[in-house]
Amino acid sequence: MQKQRITPEVRIELWDEEDLDLLRLLNSPEMTVHFGGPETEGKILARHKRYYEIAQKGTGRMFKILLLPDLEVVGSVGYWDQIWQGESVYEVGWSVLPAFQGRGIATVATSKAIASIHSEKKHRFIHAYPKINNPASNAICRKLGFSFIGECDFEYPIGTIIRCNNWKLTVGEME
Numbered sequence: 819m820q821k822q823r824i825t826p827e828v829r830i831e832l833w834d835e836e837d838l839d840l841l842r843l844l845n846s847p848e849m850t851v852h853f854g855g856p857e858t859e860g861k862i863l864a865r866h867k868r869y870y871e872i873a874q875k876g877t878g879r880m881f882k883i884l885l886l887p888d889l890e891v892v893g894s895v896g897y898w899d900q901i902w903q904g905e906s907v908y909e910v911g912w913s914v915l916p917a918f919q920g921r922g923i924a925t926v927a928t929s930k931a932i933a934s935i936h937s938e939k940k941h942r943f944i945h946a947y948p949k950i951n952n953p954a955s956n957a958i959c960r961k962l963g964f965s966f967i968g969e970c971d972f973e974y975p976i977g978t979i980i981r982c983n984n985w986k987l988t989v990g991e992m993e
């Protein structure tokens with residue numbers, strides 16, 4: 819008989835100035851395999867600033883993921899403005915700490931971030947660009963109803979071209 823998994827209860831909260839320690843945990847070698855390895859301390863501080871300022875700037879939202887009932891801080895999820903083939907779109911991204919992976923947390927947290935996008939409806943499409951060899955992230959796109967568009971080259975981090983899958987969701991489609 820197949821084992822039933824209970825959907826985790828998570829909350830997402832806007833990233834704030836107190837969340838630097840979480841970013842440091844997400845910057846481990848294990849967590850950055852698909853992003854070219856850990857960033858330097860200077861880059862992490864700059865990323866932290868971007869994360870807590872982005873909502874106020876109006877160019878996206880970054881959240882920390884909290885697992886109920888104990889409100890453990892288990893990862894990050896967010897979206898930001900991106901230009902894709904000349905069109906303004908939302909890009910989404912997610913990370914869950916190793917001890918909490920495989921329970922459906924990234925999927926539920928990302929659905930909450932997408933609900934936040936639906937409440938603002940600034941662009942028509944949401945894209946995600948997981949690396950072709952990142953099965954968990956590609957599975958998340960599939961489970962959330964994104965359409966697979968095709969493979970593409972993507973620059974991440976700046977200066978490094980990686981081979982990714984381009985997934986697309988129409989804003990409003992998941993409501």
Ligand SMILES: CC(C)(COP(=O)(O)OP(=O)(O)OC[C@H]1O[C@@H](n2cnc3c(N)ncnc32)[C@H](O)[C@@H]1OP(=O)(O)O)[C@@H](O)C(=O)NCCC(=O)NCCS
Nearest residue numbers: 849912913914919920921922923924925948953954955957
């Ligand atoms: C990718 C990541 C966020 C997934 O987090 P998570 O909370 O474990 O994800 P979920 O449990 O919600 O979903 C993962 C899905 O991928 C599936 N999956 C995992 N490994 C897989 C594999 N090798 N092949 C096929 N599917 C796989 C899981 O079975 C699960 O689907 P299911 O719920 O139908 O069983 C996490 O592994 C992570 O942070 N990795 C490092 C950073 C990263 O790669 N970020 C994403 C960049 S796009």
